[in-house]
Amino acid sequence: MTRSIYLFLLIALLAIGAVWLATNPGTVEVAWGGYVVETSLVTLAFFTLILGAIIAILYRVFVWLKTGPGRLGGALSSRRRNRGLEALSNGMVAIAAGDADEARRAAIEAEKYLKGEPMTLLLAAQAAELNEDERATRIYYDRMAERPDTEFMGLRGLIARARTEGNLEAAIDLANRADELKPGTPWVVKELFDLHLKLRHWDEAETVLARMARGKAAKSASVKRTRSVIALERARQALKRDEKAAAFDLALSAHQLDPAFVPASVLAIRLSVPSRKRDKLIAEAWKTNPHPDLIAAIREAKAFEDEAAWLDYVRTMLAPNTPDNRETLMEEARAALAAQKWGEARKYLNRVAEIDPSSSVYRLLAELDEKANADVVAAREWILKSVDAPPDPIWICKACGRQEESWSAHCPSCDGFDTLDWKKPERGHASKADEIEAEIVQELPAPAP
Ligand SMILES: [Zn+2]
Structure with missing residues (x-):
């Protein structure tokens, strides 16, 4: 109803205008360059009106194409998005394949088409990492850590960076921040535990371990x-x-x-x-x-008062529960040797030589023959036998193979935590004792022919 009133008024105004122009004719003269155009006012008004209508129609068509979904604007942005996603996927494949150049190229392209998307930051950071560009890696992970949607992922990257740089204190701070952000995330808690162990923060390590292993797991x-x-x-x-x-x-x-x-x-x-x-x-x-x-x-x-008292203690207090154990028999033999109970010492040593011979048994037998009988020839033979015998157990790092006389929580060589096991070394690894043994053999007089 209102629309038709407006239309009626518009037509009425146009009609009045046309009548007015017809009754008041005038001329218009336009001079431009070397041309002079002379026309009536009515004609000019008519052409101005037509031109205005054409411009209005063109503008409407442009707006319709640009803003409507799926029209020109949509088609353009979805093409950009597809190219960005393609670059992103190429980049991820390149990273998995270890292709540093392709990863960097794809990261630049993805950033161009998908400005500011979280995944492009991750791709850029990982590409920089693959290219061993530490500065760029840090910058990208820092940027991720500053954005709420990528903070957690960024922190993970920064923790790994801090670790490789050997900056463990900084890594702990970052891991604590990640733990506050998403409390109890398994990799974060494990990271905290490892870091506290590395830094010998034993109280903190115990607290984190209690968080890690609850219920049934705590009893493993x-x-x-x-x-x-x-x-x-x-x-x-x-x-x-x-x-x-x-x-x-x-x-x-x-x-x-x-x-x-x-x-x-x-x-x-x-x-x-x-x-x-x-x-x-x-x-x-x-x-x-x-x-x-x-x-x-x-x-x-x-x-203990003397060696005899010690021998008595070993025999009566230690041996009864583990009579046939190698270490029990060895200690009985050592104690008997020290207490100069030669027959008893030989009995224990013969038993060990029977069940679990190793170089130390033969060394003790050599000592026995030397001390009890001053039999240098027999002693020499035992020593030769000890060199060929399986080596004695020692603390050995299961991660790097380092051999240690005493146990420590961290391997002195590879810093692995709780990696030292008590076991016999593989044959071929000459131990310190073997080297000393070889020297002793040379010093002993050769048996008379
Ligand atoms: Zn080690």
């Missing part, structure tokens, strides 16, 4: 072993601060978490006070894992 043997190692290191720290009681409690809990973990038993025995509880601790430790490292701790704790 490997978790108990790890907690035992951490408790032992905390005990050692307490000892450094001269807090003996706290150190003993921690060492004892380390021993209880894993009774077969010798270094924990050793420290618990060393720090224990004379009591029946201590005797029980010693007996239990030897029964669970008879290990030569325990001997020094037991002798130090108990302070």
